[in-house]
Amino acid sequence: MGSAKKLAERAHQEPDLNLNDTALHYLDTIYRLSERHGSASTTEIAAQLGVTPSGASIMLKRLAERGLVQLTPYRGAVLTEHGRRIALRTIRRHRLLEAFLYHVMGFAWHEVDEHAHALETVINERFEDRMDEMLGHPLRCPHGHLIPSKTGEMPVVNDVPLLSLPLHTRSVVRCIDTSRDDWLEYLGAQGLMPGCQLQVVEVAPYNGPVTLRTDAGETISLGRNMAELILVEPL
Amino acid sequence: MGSAKKLAERAHQEPDLNLNDTALHYLDTIYRLSERHGSASTTEIAAQLGVTPSGASIMLKRLAERGLVQLTPYRGAVLTEHGRRIALRTIRRHRLLEAFLYHVMGFAWHEVDEHAHALETVINERFEDRMDEMLGHPLRCPHGHLIPSKTGEMPVVNDVPLLSLPLHTRSVVRCIDTSRDDWLEYLGAQGLMPGCQLQVVEVAPYNGPVTLRTDAGETISLGRNMAELILVEPL
DNA sequence: AATCGAGTTTAGTTTGGCTTAAATTTGGCT
DNA sequence: AGCCAAATTTAAGCCAAACTAAACTCGATT
Ligand SMILES: [Mn+2]
Ligand SMILES: [Mn+2]
Ligand SMILES: [Mn+2]
Ligand SMILES: [Mn+2]
Numbered sequence: 001m002g003s004a005k006k007l008a009e010r011a012h013q014e015p016d017l018n019l020n021d022t023a024l025h026y027l028d029t030i031y032r033l034s035e036r037h038g039s040a041s042t043t044e045i046a047a048q049l050g051v052t053p054s055g056a057s058i059m060l061k062r063l064a065e066r067g068l069v070q071l072t073p074y075r076g077a078v079l080t081e082h083g084r085r086i087a088l089r090t091i092r093r094h095r096l097l098e099a100f101l102y103h104v105m106g107f108a109w110h111e112v113d114e115h116a117h118a119l120e121t122v123i124n125e126r127f128e129d130r131m132d133e134m135l136g137h138p139l140r141c142p143h144g145h146l147i148p149s150k151t152g153e154m155p156v157v158n159d160v161p162l163l164s165l166p167l168h169t170r171s172v173v174r175c176i177d178t179s180r181d182d183w184l185e186y187l188g189a190q191g192l193m194p195g196c197q198l199q200v201v202e203v204a205p206y207n208g209p210v211t212l213r214t215d216a217g218e219t220i221s222l223g224r225n226m227a228e229l230i231l232v233e234p235l
Numbered sequence: 236m237g238s239a240k241k242l243a244e245r246a247h248q249e250p251d252l253n254l255n256d257t258a259l260h261y262l263d264t265i266y267r268l269s270e271r272h273g274s275a276s277t278t279e280i281a282a283q284l285g286v287t288p289s290g291a292s293i294m295l296k297r298l299a300e301r302g303l304v305q306l307t308p309y310r311g312a313v314l315t316e317h318g319r320r321i322a323l324r325t326i327r328r329h330r331l332l333e334a335f336l337y338h339v340m341g342f343a344w345h346e347v348d349e350h351a352h353a354l355e356t357v358i359n360e361r362f363e364d365r366m367d368e369m370l371g372h373p374l375r376c377p378h379g380h381l382i383p384s385k386t387g388e389m390p391v392v393n394d395v396p397l398l399s400l401p402l403h404t405r406s407v408v409r410c411i412d413t414s415r416d417d418w419l420e421y422l423g424a425q426g427l428m429p430g431c432q433l434q435v436v437e438v439a440p441y442n443g444p445v446t447l448r449t450d451a452g453e454t455i456s457l458g459r460n461m462a463e464l465i466l467v468e469p470l
Numbered sequence: 471a472a473t474c475g476a477g478t479t480t481a482g483t484t485t486g487g488c489t490t491a492a493a494t495t496t497g498g499c500t
Numbered sequence: 501a502g503c504c505a506a507a508t509t510t511a512a513g514c515c516a517a518a519c520t521a522a523a524c525t526c527g528a529t530t
Contacts (some may be wrong), residue, residue, distance in 0.1 A: 020486090022486080022487070041507080041508090042507075042508060042509085043506095043507065043508080051487085051488065051489090052488080052489065052490080053507075053508065053509090054488090054489075054490080054491095054508080054509070054510080054511095055487070055488050055489070057508065057509055057510085058487080058488085058509085058510090059486095059487075059488090061509090062486090062487095073495085073508080073509075074494090074495055074496065074507075074508055074509080075496095075508095104339075105362075105365050105366075105369070106365065107361070107365070111361070115358075115359065115361075115362065118357050118358075118359075119354070119357060119358070122353050122354060122357050123350075123353075123354070124350065124353075126342070126346070126350075127340075127350065130340050130341065130342070131340075134340070255516090257516085257517070276477080276478090277477075277478060277479085278476090278477060278478080286517090286518070286519090287518080287519065287520080288477075288478065288479085289478080289479070289480080289518095289519075289520080289521090290517075290518055290519070291478095292478060292479055292480085293479085293480090293517080293518085294516095294517075294518090296479090297516090297517095308478080308479075308525090309477075309478055309479080309524090309525055309526065310478095310526095
């Protein structure tokens with residue numbers, strides 16, 4: 001009985017005890033917040049999802065009962081292995097959707113996050129697979145974030161913060177690590193997106209502006225906060 | 236004040252007092268059922284949506300309060316003009332999605348309805364417009380159903396039931412009027428889909444089988460119930 | 471005219487996901 | 501050691517959308 005069910009689960013790849021979009025968005029959010037601090041606090045999760053901390057607290061307890069997150073009261077949440085697999089699937093769909101909306105449907109790169117977010121919990125596996133094929137199994141979304149494989153593994157890459165390199169090191173932009181659509185639109189208008197080659201020519205002190213030169217010879221000046229979002233691969 | 240709001244509504248084309256997907260599916264369903272009998276009964280609506288009649292009854296009352304349907308107790312529901320516009324928008328999105336899934340993404344024609352149904356209440360106007368452009372402003376979904384325009388008008392066509400024509404009249408299939416995916420798969424495998432040319436060569440009595448000959452010279456024999464779903468344009 | 475069954479509505483309850491307001495825990499600071 | 505502010509959880513309640521069970525309407529039939 002129990003083992004028959006387990007086999008079925010393994011064959012289907014996802015147990016997925018009827019998770020609705022609310023639960024999926026919680027898991028997705030916890031995963032992304034945990035990437036930074038190792039775990040996700042109730043308040044952070046609540047802020048991200050636009051609910052009150054008390055609402056998030058209640059929901060976290062439910063997710064813990066379902067074995068999707070491990071919750072230490074007053075200490076924050078971590079995904080269980082089961083929860084992590086489901087979160088990665090949602091993130092895969094989100095990023096594939098962004099790539100699909102951008103490359104196949106011609107949306108602007110600052111529009112795709114919002115729309116991918118609405119669709120990520122609605123599409124099914126067939127849709128996911130068709131996008132993946134049509135895009136040639138892409139490794140990254142249009143902003144450069146990594147797309148996990150169907151088996152839940154992240155591609156291994158070597159992205160480093162632009163500002164961690166010595167001045168004048170030539171490098172290729174790999175990721176613009178923000179989801180603020182107004183910043184994305186601005187940076188895109190400057191020609192700053194994954195694939196573009198550049199070097200840092202000056203970093204003004206006291207959190208002053210950062211001056212970049214692209215391989216096309218153009219000079220771009222950015223505030224420190226924006227420059228910190230740029231991840232590159234040195235040449 | 237009031238008139239400013241009305242202007243904004245007219246400019247945006249849809250007032251849409253925060254309708255969620257439940258309400259949109261009710262309106263969609265009422266529209267399609269009303270096409271047949273002029274109005275939709277509580278029980279029919281409930282069956283279509285997979286809820287109990289009592290549940291549908293309560294929901295219909297709420298839609299009536301919002302001015303979306305006109306409800307005569309014990310007599311069934313009709314859409315108001317406002318409700319009709321919203322229903323047509325959902326139907327437009329459903330059929331555009333079917334065409335998109337079929338022509339752009341390569342799904343089989345018996346798969347697209349289910350998936351379009353899940354997506355139809357999630358996509359936004361930009362997505363709708365992009366599909367429309369990519370598909371060259373199509374008039375019909377892959378099954379041949381008409382796609383309403385953005386302004387809520389149905390294309391005018393001249394589809395007649397295949398079985399209403401005299402024997403041996405040559406005609407082009409325009410619509411297979413069912414949403415049963417198993418029937419669609421079967422008919423598709425016989426080569427029977429919009430665009431194919433054929434004539435009826437025999438109609439057996441007592442609800443017996445219907446024999447068709449395609450322009451490719453093939454003979455197809457169908458039960459009456461399936462043959463009745465075929466709409467054509469005589470040549 | 472009275473009755474009956476199908477169709478429909480109402481009453482009462484449940485569930486999920488949230489809210490505000492009131493405890494409670496925690497870690498840092500005097 | 502004791503206290504405070506911030507973070508967190510609990511308590512109580514709201515709302516949409518469903519359910520089951522019971523009551524009601526309608527029209528058709530006797
Ligand atoms: Mn998302
Ligand atoms: Mn992205
Ligand atoms: Mn639909
Ligand atoms: Mn169709």
